[in-house]
Amino acid sequence: MQSDFQRIAVLGGGLLGGSIALAAQALPTAPDIRLWARRPETAARARELGIHRAHDALGRSVAGADLCILCVPVGAMPGLLAAAIDAGLPGACTVTDVGSVKSTPHRDLDPLMLGREGRFIGSHPMAGSERKGIEAARPGLMENAACILTNDGGAPPSAAARLEAFWRSLGCRTSWMDASAHDALVARISHLPHVIAASAARVALCQPEKGAYGGGGLRDTTRVAGGDPAMWAEILTENRAALLDPVRETLADLTEILALLEAGDQEAVRKWLGHAAKLRAAARIAD
Numbered sequence: 001m002q003s004d005f006q007r008i009a010v011l012g013g014g015l016l017g018g019s020i021a022l023a024a025q026a027l028p029t030a031p032d033i034r035l036w037a038r039r040p041e042t043a044a045r046a047r048e049l050g051i052h053r054a055h056d057a058l059g060r061s062v063a064g065a066d067l068c069i070l071c072v073p074v075g076a077m078p079g080l081l082a083a084a085i086d087a088g089l090p091g092a093c094t095v096t097d098v099g100s101v102k103s104t105p106h107r108d109l110d111p112l113m114l115g116r117e118g119r120f121i122g123s124h125p126m127a128g129s130e131r132k133g134i135e136a137a138r139p140g141l142m143e144n145a146a147c148i149l150t151n152d153g154g155a156p157p158s159a160a161a162r163l164e165a166f167w168r169s170l171g172c173r174t175s176w177m178d179a180s181a182h183d184a185l186v187a188r189i190s191h192l193p194h195v196i197a198a199s200a201a202r203v204a205l206c207q208p209e210k211g212a213y214g215g216g217g218l219r220d221t222t223r224v225a226g227g228d229p230a231m232w233a234e235i236l237t238e239n240r241a242a243l244l245d246p247v248r249e250t251l252a253d254l255t256e257i258l259a260l261l262e263a264g265d266q267e268a269v270r271k272w273l274g275h276a277a278k279l280r281a282a283a284r285i286a287d
Contacts, residue, residue: 004162005031005067009089011080012071013037013046013054015129016098018137020069021051023170026139036061037134046134059087066090067166069123070097070109073234078108085112092117094159098125100186101239102150102179110153119155121163122179124148125172126190132228140171144286147172148186150179173286180242187242194224194232195247201225 008031010021021035035054037043046054055061062068062084070077077097081089089095095118097105102122109120127145129136147167151160164174177185201222205211211218236243260268 007032009062009065009068010035013042015136017071018134019141022139034061062089068095074099095120096123100235102182106152121155122150143171147174152179183242188246192246197225
């Protein structure tokens with residue numbers, strides 16, 4: 001499978017930006033990939049890793065682009081898109097992002113595209129790692145990842161289909177929903193698990209040296225707590241309206257198991273755990 005886009009500007013030299021660039025370069029008929037990184041040393045390292053057209057000059061990266069992918073924190077996207085437009089981003093260029101929330105980008109980026117032929121379409125490839133930076137980038141990161149797309153700005157169906165085909169060419173499984181539905185979904189299946197993993201690390205590893213006695217359960221439960229705190233603080237606060245109820249439900253559920261343990265009711269504890277096991281078995285979670 002190949003991309004319909006001929007020249008793609010990937011703006012952001014982190015894990016996702018680097019992985020997208022590497023994956024797109026590996027397509028049978030690869031588009032011209034230009035990766036922009038804010039720091040010259042990041043661009044240089046990207047070139048060493050095989051992203052040959054990596055620059056710290058924004059104008060060189062966006063020149064002639066028919067797809068622009070914003071791979072920076074959500075709060076940095078409006079300023080970067082405005083700078084890209086000033087640097088010569090073509091008016092017909094489709095703009096997308098990889099942010100973990102979607103209501104905020106549509107609110108902030110759609111107005112910047114007014115009067116342009118191109119439109120902003122939201123993307124959220126649900127692939128990542130607790131590792132960060134260009135050093136962690138790998139071409140297979142998108143393989144079999146869910147990618148949710150949002151078109152609250154009303155981009156033409158042809159542009160939406162073209163962008164969906166791009167993500168599928170990288171190996172993603174695609175779905176469409178509106179931004180608010182996306183944010184409610186990821187609050188429950190992505191952002192809440194990160195909060196719980198962080199809480200588990202704070203409590204279970206309050207004496208870090210004791211972690212040496214832990215096994216796979218401790219490792220797997222707390223793995224994502226090793227993610228970038230600054231990035232996750234932005235994600236959680238940007239999506240706080242959708243996240244509050246799942247956090248409250250978690251507190252209520254923990255209160256329930258606390259009461260069962262205080263009562264010493266082993267059968268009720270078994271049922272509590274059994275319900276969790278049944279839900280987990282029924283879920284289709286990608287590897």
